[in-house]
Amino acid sequence: MMRDPLVAQTMYIFKNPGIGGEVNVHQDSTFINTRPMTCQALWFALDDVTAENGCLWVVPKSHTAGITERFVRKPDGPGTIFVRPPPEQTAPWASAQGQADPGKSFPILNDTFPAGDPRWVPLPCKAGAVVLIHGSVVHKSEVNTSENPREVYTFHMIEKGVEYPPDNWLQRTPEFPFQTFDELAGFRGV
16 A cells, blocks of 8 residues: 555546447556556546446456566657566566567557456446556456446556656656645645
8 A cells, every 4th residue: 555645647538338449458557657666546437337338357466477568758759669667577478578569559468468368357346436456457448338438537646755767658847746635636734
């Protein structure tokens, strides 16, 4: 559990009935990387979430292995690329495979945990439920094939005081640093 979380990003994710797209297999620490890795997400279900409308799918215990790649700013100019994480963060299933192909998202994860693999577990939940997602857990969500919307809101958090690499794609400025939940809410204390 985090002692002093900072909010790195928030997202409102809406999957329209019948057309809401999939979210590819990924690990959040690929995008929000710290040393040591501390990324966690709070995933708030605003609607009832089912397999038909695009619930989360996870690979249990995958958070114990590390990550396969990092999404970073290009060192020689604008843009972003996927790179290998440092050895202490690299998942064993990634060690024997090559660099990410810029034209194909998450090839190592897609090859290691293909659709239909029995390791995938769906996480349906009722509106109001909160799912805590470890930054290294392998997860995805499928297309919304139902007649119902699937709305969620997420907070991605990191522990205050950890190293936040300067090549991470998401960077803050001194004028807009990562904030605590109290700072985001404008809480000033009594």
